[in-house]
Amino acid sequence: MTGIALLGAGRMGQVHAAAMAAAGARLVAVYDPVTRVADALASRTGAAVAPSAAAAIHHAGVDAVVIATSSDTHVELVIEAVNAGKPVLCEKPLASSLAATRRCIAAIGDQAARQVFLGFNRRFDRGHAGLREAVHAGDIGRLEQLTITSRDPLPPPLEYVPRSGGLFRDMMIHDFDMARGILRQELVSVTAHGSSIVDPEIGKLGDIDTASVTLLAEDGAIVTILNSRRCAFGFDQRIEAFGADGMVVSDNPRQSGLTRYRPGYPGTPAPILEFFMERYGESYAAEIRLFLDCVREGRDMPVNAYDGLMAAYLAEAATLSLKLGKTIHLTGPDQEFDHV
Amino acid sequence: MTGIALLGAGRMGQVHAAAMAAAGARLVAVYDPVTRVADALASRTGAAVAPSAAAAIHHAGVDAVVIATSSDTHVELVIEAVNAGKPVLCEKPLASSLAATRRCIAAIGDQAARQVFLGFNRRFDRGHAGLREAVHAGDIGRLEQLTITSRDPLPPPLEYVPRSGGLFRDMMIHDFDMARGILRQELVSVTAHGSSIVDPEIGKLGDIDTASVTLLAEDGAIVTILNSRRCAFGFDQRIEAFGADGMVVSDNPRQSGLTRYRPGYPGTPAPILEFFMERYGESYAAEIRLFLDCVREGRDMPVNAYDGLMAAYLAEAATLSLKLGKTIHLTGPDQEFDHV
Amino acid sequence: MTGIALLGAGRMGQVHAAAMAAAGARLVAVYDPVTRVADALASRTGAAVAPSAAAAIHHAGVDAVVIATSSDTHVELVIEAVNAGKPVLCEKPLASSLAATRRCIAAIGDQAARQVFLGFNRRFDRGHAGLREAVHAGDIGRLEQLTITSRDPLPPPLEYVPRSGGLFRDMMIHDFDMARGILRQELVSVTAHGSSIVDPEIGKLGDIDTASVTLLAEDGAIVTILNSRRCAFGFDQRIEAFGADGMVVSDNPRQSGLTRYRPGYPGTPAPILEFFMERYGESYAAEIRLFLDCVREGRDMPVNAYDGLMAAYLAEAATLSLKLGKTIHLTGPDQEFDHV
Amino acid sequence: MTGIALLGAGRMGQVHAAAMAAAGARLVAVYDPVTRVADALASRTGAAVAPSAAAAIHHAGVDAVVIATSSDTHVELVIEAVNAGKPVLCEKPLASSLAATRRCIAAIGDQAARQVFLGFNRRFDRGHAGLREAVHAGDIGRLEQLTITSRDPLPPPLEYVPRSGGLFRDMMIHDFDMARGILRQELVSVTAHGSSIVDPEIGKLGDIDTASVTLLAEDGAIVTILNSRRCAFGFDQRIEAFGADGMVVSDNPRQSGLTRYRPGYPGTPAPILEFFMERYGESYAAEIRLFLDCVREGRDMPVNAYDGLMAAYLAEAATLSLKLGKTIHLTGPDQEFDHV
Known part of the structure; x- marks a missing residue:
């Protein structure tokens, strides 16, 4: 024991x-x-x-x-x-x-x-882990496009924003790690877009609440990560892996198999799992x-710690990409960024 | 031509x-x-x-x-x-x-x-025909249970009821034919249950609006047919064929692939096809x-006409079963019923 | 504590x-x-x-x-x-x-x-309990048709069959109880059909492996229970409650939100929960x-114990109905059956 | 007439x-x-x-x-x-x-x-049109993220590639138009990524077969378009519109409501509509x-013709973005691009 x-x-x-x-x-x-x-x-x-x-x-x-x-x-x-x-x-x-x-x-x-x-x-979520295993087992052939969607139910309190490190370091870091775990190859560039369309106050604090990041892998596979700080219908956590031979999707699991058929709305499934302790418990x-x-x-x-380093590195690169409005080419976590 | x-x-x-x-x-x-x-x-x-x-x-x-x-x-x-x-x-x-x-x-x-x-x-509905072909192709092995659900959006006008011949001859006749087309073997008994829970006025006119009929096939397969004269969410037309090696279901098709995610109701699919010209057009x-x-x-x-005869025969048997409150054993459409 | x-x-x-x-x-x-x-x-x-x-x-x-x-x-x-x-x-x-x-x-x-x-x-299964609560809350209006499907992955060992009490007492008893918990009114009749189409050996032992039972409630609502001792795709446990204002379905929950898109099979969801400890754990x-x-x-x-009595009573009535080939009218668990 | x-x-x-x-x-x-x-x-x-x-x-x-x-x-x-x-x-x-x-x-x-x-x-596809109408009707509140996925079953013949104008002008032009029809506001930038991971021969001809394009709208809404020249499971045409109050998704419609439950694969839906005459007929x-x-x-x-101009303009900008490896800021179809 x-x-x-x-x-x-x-x-x-x-x-x-x-x-x-x-x-x-x-x-x-x-x-x-x-x-x-x-x-x-x-x-x-x-x-x-x-x-x-x-x-x-x-x-x-x-x-x-x-x-x-x-x-x-x-x-x-x-x-x-x-x-x-x-x-x-x-x-x-x-x-x-x-x-x-x-x-x-x-x-x-x-x-x-x-x-x-x-x-x-999140790597150990049953659906996400199943997707990763399916990709690694070759079920979809060579991976060509990977799309990760991650949206929180509500933005953090405004006072948290300045010390959060920004959306990329605070929230998308999970998705950077997820992408790496699925891809198992090095990434060569990061391009970040973002806006504060959910709450302009977040923008005034120098952060964003909505983001789309594109990562290119060595072999030409393209990763797209979508984040939002607010999602009206709950905790939206999905991955779509598209490959030469098919696709696997890890969709939001449901609270149960209960489905409602009402006039005009036949077939409404049970709600998705609410927030991270329910989804990722x-x-x-x-x-x-x-x-x-x-x-x-x-x-x-x-x-392990090296994965922590790589996720932090990608978050840093995305932060820089958004700031400069340009693609950041990745040369490794031990080197300075090449943009200067 | x-x-x-x-x-x-x-x-x-x-x-x-x-x-x-x-x-x-x-x-x-x-x-x-x-x-x-x-x-x-x-x-x-x-x-x-x-x-x-x-x-x-x-x-x-x-x-x-x-x-x-x-x-x-x-x-x-x-x-x-x-x-x-x-x-x-x-x-x-x-x-x-x-x-x-x-x-x-x-x-x-x-x-x-x-x-x-x-x-x-209805035999030519894409989903129902696909189910029948899957069963005949042996995709689910030997058919063991067949369940047909058929519900209309609204009851007919009350004045139509007396000349309709009753629910079994007017409405369930489609399902009797469908069951025969899928089974491809003779049926040995019919047991009908019904009530006028949708509209008691229908009951006063000597008819029912809600029914469950059980048919036994020669080899022991069991057919269950559920009918209702009213369905709040539209035209509910489904078949479930369960066999030794699996199951095929012909579910209500949707008007489109549009799905809505609203707070509390994430994932509501598009409405089902409304009524028979839309569904069976x-x-x-x-x-x-x-x-x-x-x-x-x-x-x-x-x-062909012989299928018309058999469906009429099953409708007659169901009508008699409901009237007598007992199972009717089937001896063929050319013979009198054996209940006397 | x-x-x-x-x-x-x-x-x-x-x-x-x-x-x-x-x-x-x-x-x-x-x-x-x-x-x-x-x-x-x-x-x-x-x-x-x-x-x-x-x-x-x-x-x-x-x-x-x-x-x-x-x-x-x-x-x-x-x-x-x-x-x-x-x-x-x-x-x-x-x-x-x-x-x-x-x-x-x-x-x-x-x-x-x-x-x-x-x-x-099983009353406490999240989906089934949600369905019951929705019915009791009036979400679907007056309940008109209730359909319970319950199929085990595999039949019990043949040596268990003779001491099982038969399918109605051993397996469908759960569904009788479920029906009562949802209906909250007395049942007036039971009609049972069954066959040993899954395994003729079960038939030789005097039992059935496939069954369809129809129960009538006092107000005309119709309950249909479908059982099978074998289900090729797992533990099939579903309920469908149809009412004047809509329908609720408790479908088999999935192991995760993982969905596979392969050539010819786009959109295969994750397997259902395997057997009772996984489904009902x-x-x-x-x-x-x-x-x-x-x-x-x-x-x-x-x-409580009274629910146990009523479920046993319904199982007894179904057993008798199958034996006699006729509908059993229910007069209460303390009385003899009226068929003699 | x-x-x-x-x-x-x-x-x-x-x-x-x-x-x-x-x-x-x-x-x-x-x-x-x-x-x-x-x-x-x-x-x-x-x-x-x-x-x-x-x-x-x-x-x-x-x-x-x-x-x-x-x-x-x-x-x-x-x-x-x-x-x-x-x-x-x-x-x-x-x-x-x-x-x-x-x-x-x-x-x-x-x-x-x-x-x-x-x-x-494609604007007139029932699901896509329903999504656009839902967005315009305010069903999801302010639009924040729009994701369009468009994948063909197979790449065009290699001899077509040089005279196609490239993926953005030949294929993604539909998606640029779709995005504009849903957004109803001006776009301010285009960033394109692409690779020839499906078929390196396409790359040798100077084109790509896999692409991810990010468009920024005036109000901060972010559009992501994913294209692939090959999709193993058919014609993958989906749109996801995410807003302040919810989300609408136009998913691939199915050929019918037929669903198969086989061992290990319970619930495989009918195939999606095959190619553009079936999907968009x-x-x-x-x-x-x-x-x-x-x-x-x-x-x-x-x-109208103006929409044709705008779609061509976005395709041109995407082509330029990919070539230069940088974001193109949009100043209007009548002006030269600002990158020089």
């Missing part, structure tokens, strides 16, 4: 704790800067409360570390856990900027970076199971 | 005339008891107006006869056309009762009966094409 | 134990005739192992009892729990026959019978939550 | 002739450079064969002109018909290049240009009906 130290016992920490229990792992130690929060989770699970993150990491019986603290602490805790020789699952983002992500990976080294599971949990469980498998077998993590 | 005499130039006659033109047949002569109606159609098509049905049938250049007059004249006109040696397409019903249907077939003889195309046009064209093929090739008609 | 005694720690007992934990109840005592099985569950949950069912029921801290032992012990344990004054959730069936069900209710009395939650868990959790709510609030159970 | 002169009696001419007949117009005169082709159509319809296009246009009884000759003759014939004072329906394209389109409009004048119906027949009929309405009422044509 794998023993886990959980850093951060807030909402995401509790989600992970439940997923661990269901997956048959044992929560050994829990740390949270707010002691009351750590105590509450510990009392429900029988875990020990650790006085510090380091103490939790080094607690007896801890085989792996799960980091669900606030984003600004991730780098430091990842380094601590890696230095302790423990496999880590870190909530996204790995770091608050591309530069900080680079520094984190430099600090821990390339090999350890592949032992840090980065929590891009099961993904957290699948993520933890995969993490535990990798820990047990000593394998590299299939989504 | 096959030359056609058309008897009856009302709504159905005009539908058939248009279908003939599209199918490359030539309307040679037209007769209608209301001369003005015959004249109008003749002037649009270049056909001659005949002074009587017999004159139309015997008009020079007439290779085949289409009967679309009022139901009470069908038997007489079918006999006239058969005696003239002309293949016939007769609108349903062949006759107003089981007894009259028996007499008609006796009058023309078994062989000629197979040369009378009976206008059960193309079926008339397919029917005429098949009729013309059979005429040209001198083949037996695939749906 | 409600304390529970669990009788029976096999597969269903473990499902209930997990559901209790997720619902925030405490498993206090567990009993299983196979001590090893009880021990295993107790060690995982911290519950005490009781040496007998009675000891578990009377264990300190037990507020309610969940019975998941073999069917033949249900009556005795329900009586024991009721006598101890404890609310009970009993897996279906309550008893092995209609007569035994009557005796059980007579033994505990009408009032206590309403405190025994009977585990017809969530229903057990919803069932336990509702049970716990009723326990806390001292309410009558919404599905 | 409106009298029509038809120029060009090839495949498209015949489609228009059938649509005219169904719409109740009279084909008065027909001209085709291949006399045999004109004769065949004339003999079937009773029209006169004209010795020249001019003779057809000026034939007695001609109220309007339909041009379905080869593309390189369109400009000349449009001018001839306009000079004769006859309303015109001209198959697309109006002219072979942007410059030629400008010259044609200059020659006939702005007012006459609005009397030339340009045959962008009805659109030609709707187009002619609308043209005839405008002729009778003397109205401006709702899709």
Whole structure:
């Protein structure tokens, strides 16, 4: 039974704790800067409360570390856990900027970076994962066009906008990672378009709420990502992969198989899953199971710090593309952008 | 180019005339008891107006006869056309009762009966025909359960009810024929249930508006037919064929591929086709094409007077089953029912 | 925190134990005739192992009892729990026959019978429950036709058939209960048809594998239930409720929103949920939550021993109808059938 | 009854002739450079064969002109018909290049240009038209994102590629027009991406087979157009309009409501409509009906030469964008592009 130290016992920490229990792992130690929060989770699970993150990491019986603290602490805790020789699952983002992500990976080294599971949990959505597997299995032949649609029910509070890093870093980063996971080849350019048509106040704060980004892959495959900060009918999360031999679509799953036939509206299906805990709730469980498998077998993590770096790099490039109004050619996350 | 005499130039006659033109047949002569109606159609098509049905049938250049007059004249006109040696397409019903249907077939003889195309046009609906072909092709293995749902948008006017012959003869007769066309084996029993839950006035007139009929086939396959005289969301016409290896469903087709996503109702498809000319309009064209093929090739008609007899027989049996509250065992359309 | 005694720690007992934990109840005592099985569950949950069912029921801290032992012990344990004054959730069936069900209710009395939650868990399926609520809320106006389709992936082993009680008591009993829960009015007649078209061996054992049953409700609504012991494409569980103002359908939910477009097959959706733990797994959790709510609030159970009696009564009537080849008129579960 | 002169009696001419007949117009005169082709159509319809296009246009009884000759003759014939004072329906394209389109409009004048119906027949597809009407009716609130997918079953023959004008002018021109019809506002920029991933031979000929184009509208709405020259599962023609209050999607319509449930593939719908005559066949009929309405009422044509100019302008801009690898800012079809 794998023993886990959980850093951060807030909402995401509790989600992970439940997923661990269901997956048959044992929560050994829990740390949270707010002691009351750590105590509450510990009392429900029988875990020990650790006085510090380091103490939790080094607690007896801890085989792996799960980091669900606030984003600004991730780098430091990842380094601590890696230095302790423990496999880590870190909530996204790995770091608050591309530069900080680079520094984190430099600090821990390339090999350890592949032992840090980065929590891009949407990869584990049943429909999205099924699409990726179908593409990789060759079900649609060579992938030619990939279209990812991602729309939130409502924009974030305006006060959040200035510290969000902007739509590309805050929201589309999931879609950049999704695209990479499906494509499995390098991207050569990013072209971003955006506007603040949902709420002009977001525009006044220097951000956008509606975006379309085009990515070109090495072999000529074209990726289109559509984002909106507001979607009147819920959480719109779809992927369409079109290839030489066919197409697979991961559509919004429904709450149930209930369908209504009313005059003028025959055949209205059940609503889609509302927001991310409803839509992606099961993904957290699948993520933890995969993490535990990798820990047990000593394998590299299939989504790791390097993926975090690449997603941050694409977000950075998109941000620059929108600012300059031109296509950004990608030369790699360790190089300066070529636009100057 | 096959030359056609058309008897009856009302709504159905005009539908058939248009279908003939599209199918490359030539309307040679037209007769209608209301001369003005015959004249109008003749002037649009270049056909001659005949002074009587017999004159139309015997008009020079007439290779085949289409009967679309009022139901009470069908038997007489079918006999006239058969005696003239002309293949016939007769609108349903062949006759107003089981007894009259028996007499008609006796009058023309078994062989000629197979040369009378009976206008059960729903057989030619693209979805229903596709289902039948899939079943006959063995796509679902041995057929085990067949469920036919048939609901009209609105009940007929109350004054029509007493002369309709009742729901089984007036409405479910289509479904009896459909079941036979799919099954291709004899039925051994009929059990009918019904009520007048839609409109108690229909019940006071001795009829029902809601029905469920169970038919048993020789090999144990079970057929269920559901009818309603009223359907709030339109013309509900579906078939479900379940077999050892799978299932095929002919669902209500949509007016288009338009789908609406509104708050709370994401994914409402376009309305279904409204009523029978919209839903089954193309079926008339397919029917005429098949009729013309059979005429040209001198083949037996695939749906003929004998099918009319069998459908009438099942309707009679269902009517009796409902009246007696018991299952009717079927011994053949030429025999008395065994319930006495 | 409600304390529970669990009788029976096999597969269903473990499902209930997990559901209790997720619902925030405490498993206090567990009993299983196979001590090893009880021990295993107790060690995982911290519950005490009781040496007998009675000891578990009377264990300190037990507020309610969940019975998941073999069917033949249900009556005795329900009586024991009721006598101890404890609310009970009993897996279906309550008893092995209609007569035994009557005796059980007579033994505990009408009032206590309403405190025994009977585990017809399909009522708690999200789609089916949504359909029932829509009907009760008047969304489709007066209910006129109700069609329930229930097909298992594969027939049971032949050796199970003779002791199953027959398809109506073993399989369709769920659908009888579902129909009653949706209708909320008395049924006046049952007519059953069946055959052994799936496997003639089942017929040789005196049972059927394919059935169509028609129930008439007091107000003229017609219920049709279709069952098959084998379904090539999975676990086919659907309900269609048709009313004066529209229709609601509870269709088979899909494993995900993944859809495939291949040449000739554009738009194949993800498979349906495979079998009952996949399809109805969530229903057990919803069932336990509702049970716990009723326990806390001292309410009558919404599905109770009386519902078990009525479902057994309908199964008995259907069995008789099939045997006699005639419609059975229903006069109430406490009376003899009127057919003699 | 409106009298029509038809120029060009090839495949498209015949489609228009059938649509005219169904719409109740009279084909008065027909001209085709291949006399045999004109004769065949004339003999079937009773029209006169004209010795020249001019003779057809000026034939007695001609109220309007339909041009379905080869593309390189369109400009000349449009001018001839306009000079004769006859309303015109001209198959697309109006002219072979942007410059030629400008010259044609200059020659006939702005007012006459609005009397030339340009045959962008996809506007009249039932689903696409329903989407446009829903957007214009405000059903989805302010339009924020518009995504048009258009994929052909197979690439054109390689020998056609060099004289096609390239994918943007030959294929995406329909989608540019569609976008304009839905948006009803000016576009401010075009950014094109493309590759020849379907067939590298197409790339060697200087063209692309896969494209993604982003258009920005004045108010910040973002249009994305996806094209492919090959689609394994048929003719993929969809539009998705996303707005502040909801979304409408025009999906590929199905050949029928037939759905198959096979092991592992439960719920495969009927194939989509195969290619443009099957998918857009009805659109030609709707187009002619609308043209005839405008002729009778003397109205401006709702899709006219000016729309042809704008679509050609967008195609030109996209071609330039791809060539230069940069966004093209749109200043109007009468101005040079601003990139120099």
